[in-house]
Amino acid sequence: MMISVILISLVLFLLSAQFLNMQWKSRGFPPGPTPFPIIGSIWWINFRADHQGLKKLAKTYGNICTLWLGHRPMMVLYGFQAVKNGLTDNSEDVSGRLQTYVFNKLADGKGILVSNGLIWKQQRHFGFGTLRKLGMGNKGMERGIQTEARYLVEFFRDKEGEAVDPSFPIVHAVSNVICAVVFGHRFSLEDKTFHQLIEAFDCIVAFGNSRFYYICEMFPWFAEHLPGPLQKARFSRDFVCSFVRQEIKSHREKGRIDEPEDFIDFYLKQLEKTKNVPNSTFDEDNMVQSVFDLFLGGSETTATTLRWALLYMLVYPDIQDKVQKELDAVLSPSHLICYEDRKKLPYTNAVVHEILRFSSIVLITIPREAVKDTAVLGYHVPKGTLIMANVDSALFDPDYWETPHQFNPGHFLDKGGNFVTREAFLAFSAGHRACPGETMAKMELFIMFCSLLQKFKFTVPEGVKEINTDLIFGSTMKPHPYKLCAVLR
DSSP: OOHHHHHHHHHHHHHHHHHHHHHHHHHOOOOOHHHHHTTTTTTGGGTTOOHHHHHHHHHOSSSEEEEETTTEEEHHHSSHHHHHHHHTTTTTGEEEEEOOOOHHHHTTTTTTTTTOOHHHHHHHHHHHHHHHTTTTTTTTHHHHHOOOOOOOHHHHTTTOOBOOOOOOHHHHHHHHHHHHHHHOOOOOOOOHHHHHHHHHHHHHHHHTSSSHHHHHHHHHHHHHHHHHHHHHHHHHHHHHHHHHHHHHHHHHHHHHHOOSSHHHHHHHHHHHHHHHTTOOSSSSSHHHHHHHHHHHHHHHHHHHHHHHHHHHHHHHHHHHHHHHHHHHHHSOTTOOOOOOGGOOHHHHHHHHHHHHHHHHOSOOOOOOESSSSEEEETTEEEEOOOOEHHHHHHOTTTHHHHHHHHOOOGGGTTTTTOOOOOOOOTOOOSSSSHHHHHHHHHHHHHHHHHHHHHHEEEOOOOOOEEEEEEEHHHOOOOOOOOOBBEOOO
């Protein structure tokens, strides 16, 4: 009995000491909910960084506040000014990625997306230099997008106006753009392996911003031994990596490194070139993870945005009509849509940008980490502090958008009907970790969206009285499954 009392007293003493220590440490940080030992203060938003939780946080503590992820401080930026300045002032100082339990399990510090230091610099520089060689942002990439747009048009034409869920054909078309670049080939709509790849990525994305994710980060010993979403996500990740390794093996057997045709070819050539270079981070593990990151970054977000795009055309048929009238007035029916057309189609270009703003599919950035002691928005930020930017709050900031909660293409048009950019349009984030695939994503979205609206009028299936525009919360904000009818114009 005495031993139990002593142990309980010791635990209470240690918890009290940690509590007081956390209060002391939190003095120099922006205000925020009181942090407690072990659980920090993430409980305040119910382990879920969603719209309402972050809005409530900003309303209570201000646009710059602090949450504690266990014992680690995380500065939360809300609203355009805080997000922009927080990510661009001393941008290099906050360009790190947090190396958490879950990220280490899923990426082990490799690749492009969640790596740091020399690995990040070398892999990112090589990765996007190679993508440019393979046509990113120019006619080479555009031809691949036009090809997939044509297959997407054929899919809807074959349905002859019957009600259909557009999700998988859209994912298929968008993913095949990056597949052709990375693997050197596309997949057919019926390919079982492709279906399994998409299901695996869906599983990983769904886990990424679930409550279980936060619980795993705070109680890794618990997550390690409990069957559940983390194990399922790891299994999905292993499946994708196994597929990539098989592709690498196939590329090695073909021996095309002297005349590389795709990303894997270029990486194999780089391996050969740097095999005796000290401090080189080029190896097969980094190649696998880089391919994984490119596939994820090059398909998930654009496909989700295009799904929202068609849903909005059902909800706002008058806007669909205006887009089609502009397409008809400027382009011939047989014209092959290209990215350059956006300059002649200001209203359509504005609609595409409003789709990106209004869907706001990436609610928060993947947290960044201060790589050294620095200052953010007037606060001293010690090395290791996390920075989480609520991009969604910038896209809906009432100080910078006339009608933030309405779908309004006029946000991107001047009084003369010309397209204008907006400084608060941070759909692709900002600073050193901004999305490097912005041009590619905009190109895909514009070409595929215009190609579809050029050929079809999208309508609500008969009997459907209400369209659900609520989002499914996750690492990307997806629409609920829906069906539409694509009627040939």
